[in-house]
Amino acid sequence: WNETFPGMLKSHGYYTGHVGKWHSSAPCRRGEEFDFVESYYGHHWMKRDKKDVHDIHVTKANEEDAIKFLRTRPDKDQPFMLSVNFFAPHSDDEEPEQYFPQNSSMSLYKNITIPMAPSATEEAWKKMPNFFTEENEGRIRYHWRFNTTEKYQRMMKNYFRLVSEVDASSQAIVEELERQGVLNSTMVIFTTDNGMFLAEHGLAAKFFPHEESIRVPLIIRDPRMRKELVGTENDEFTLSVDLASTILGAAGIKQPARMQGRDISTLYRYTDADNAGAEPWRKEFFYEMPPLKLGENNVPSCQALVRKDFKLMWWPFYQQYQLFDLKNDPYEMNDLLAGVSMKNISALEYSDFEYLDVTVKMLRHMRRLHKSVL
Numbered sequence: 001w002n003e004t005f006p007g008m009l010k011s012h013g014y015y016t017g018h019v020g021k022w023h024s025s026a027p028c029r030r031g032e033e034f035d036f037v038e039s040y041y042g043h044h045w046m047k048r049d050k051k052d053v054h055d056i057h058v059t060k061a062n063e064e065d066a067i068k069f070l071r072t073r074p075d076k077d078q079p080f081m082l083s084v085n086f087f088a089p090h091s092d093d094e095e096p097e098q099y100f101p102q103n104s105s106m107s108l109y110k111n112i113t114i115p116m117a118p119s120a121t122e123e124a125w126k127k128m129p130n131f132f133t134e135e136n137e138g139r140i141r142y143h144w145r146f147n148t149t150e151k152y153q154r155m156m157k158n159y160f161r162l163v164s165e166v167d168a169s170s171q172a173i174v175e176e177l178e179r180q181g182v183l184n185s186t187m188v189i190f191t192t193d194n195g196m197f198l199a200e201h202g203l204a205a206k207f208f209p210h211e212e213s214i215r216v217p218l219i220i221r222d223p224r225m226r227k228e229l230v231g232t233e234n235d236e237f238t239l240s241v242d243l244a245s246t247i248l249g250a251a252g253i254k255q256p257a258r259m260q261g262r263d264i265s266t267l268y269r270y271t272d273a274d275n276a277g278a279e280p281w282r283k284e285f286f287y288e289m290p291p292l293k294l295g296e297n298n299v300p301s302c303q304a305l306v307r308k309d310f311k312l313m314w315w316p317f318y319q320q321y322q323l324f325d326l327k328n329d330p331y332e333m334n335d336l337l338a339g340v341s342m343k344n345i346s347a348l349e350y351s352d353f354e355y356l357d358v359t360v361k362m363l364r365h366m367r368r369l370h371k372s373v374l
Contacts (some may be wrong), residue, residue: 001026001033003256005244009081010035012253017069020062020085036072038065041087044100044162057102058087059162063169067176076180079251082172086141089162091145098145101161108164114156117200117212119331120146125202127333129300131318136141137298138203146199156198187250190219193240200331209287209304209313210332216240222250225268237282237306238264283307286369304365312362323359 001007010016010033017036022028030037038061040046045055056064066084073080091098125132125139132139170190177183194202195204195213206213218238241261248255249263262282266275287304296317303314311332313322323336336355353359 005247005257006081006083006236008248008253008256009079009251010353012251013079014072015078015080017066017080017082019082020058020064021068021087021090022085036069036082039069041085041090042051042092043094044049044088044106057165057170059165060102062086065173066169066173070173070176070180072343073327079324081247083161084170086166086169088166089159093143096144097155097158098238099155099158099162101158101353103164105161110155114153114160116152117331119201119212119333120199120201124200124331125331127335128201128203129299129315129318129320131300131315131320132148133297136203136300137294138197138205138207141204142197142199142202145204152199159198182224187223187247188221189243189246190217191240191243192216207289207299207302209289209302209306209311211326211330214306220246220264220268222265222268224250224265226271228345229268234267235308237285237308238267239285284365286366286373288373303366303370305362305369307362310358310362312359312366314366321359321363323355323362325355 002011006016006018009293010030015036016034018028019036019038021041022039027033028037028039040058040061044058045057046061047055048061055369062084066082069082070080089099092100134140146152174183174188177186177188187317193216194206195211195215196206197210197212199209200212201210239261241259242264243261245255245259245261246264249265255261266278267281284307285303287302287306289299289302291301292299301317303316305312307326307329309325311324311326313324314320315322324332324334325336326332337359340353
């Protein structure tokens with residue numbers, strides 16, 4: 001814990017808080033790991049304690065507890081760090097309807113039709129590897145949520161309502177920072193831990209290395225940002241491992257050697273001339289979903305080397321590779337290795353396979369990267 005960013009910030013004099021979802025085996029205690037803790041998740045509607053007569057929505061609770069942290073800080077001159085871990089729009093998996101917005105949001109998206117992605121088709125599902133069966137966890141959850149047109153519309157509208165509620169609560173938190181006069185000395189990061197299949201490839205949930213599953217939003221409001229970059233987008237590869245490095249960098253704390261991330265602020269604080277001589281930003285990354293207790297038939301373990309032009313996937317239990325041309329096939333519908341034997345790489349090198357060079361280079365590099373993280 002002493003080498004996590006909350007632990008290090010606390011040891012360097014920060015007043016630290018955690019609100020919302022804590023999905024870790026590590027303890028999360030007020031006065032121990034954090035100075036302020038309100039932890040809960042799992043359902044969209046809940047009672048704070050047994051005395052409550054009415055339920056409160058989990059997103060509203062996140063908002064209220066975050067503002068409570070900001071207003072009850074004992075020393076307004078003490079630097080602070082607050083993690084607001086929204087549970088929504090994660091599904092309530094114990095309930096058939098899955099998504100339960102606040103009543104005030106039910107008019108949103110009411111009179112529109114939510115479009116389906118080009119890959120949200122039965123054809124796309126049939127193009128998945130043959131070990132993707134009806135017993136696959138993503139397929140099971142697809143049937144929970146999206147297997148009819150009417151169900152898709154109902155679920156997606158409620159899902160988007162939950163997302164809009166997170167937006168509104170985030171705005172309320174930012175406005176509280178502004179009211180307190182600390183917004184322009186505070187870095188705000190909005191992101192999440194995983195993407196989500198919303199019927200693409202005939203799936204729901206996450207797990208797998210397709211774009212819908214591994215791409216996440218990342219919005220940073222940083223007073224140190226160069227003015228001409230405020231409100232712009234950047235398409236460099238940033239990863240979840242970069243968040244701790246970025247937060248510690250903003251606090252002027254050196255990151256531990258075991259941290260693998262990089263300070264994202266170098267992408268928006270400095271010009272190319274300023275960064276001359278620095279290590280170039282990553283052009284690829286290694287992805288891994290390790291085996292789960294659910295079993296390979298339910299959630300196949302997988303690895304991938306992801307670049308902006310190509311993605312190489314590897315399903316180790318089933319000994320199968322897939323290659324996708326992301327520039328020409330952004331929805332990953334056409335596996336370029338379909339029908340190509342990958343059992344003998346040496347033999348492949350003497351074939352006339354069109355994507356031979358990129359396949360062999362990515363395969364060998366992915367193997368090196370995998371060994372480096374073991």
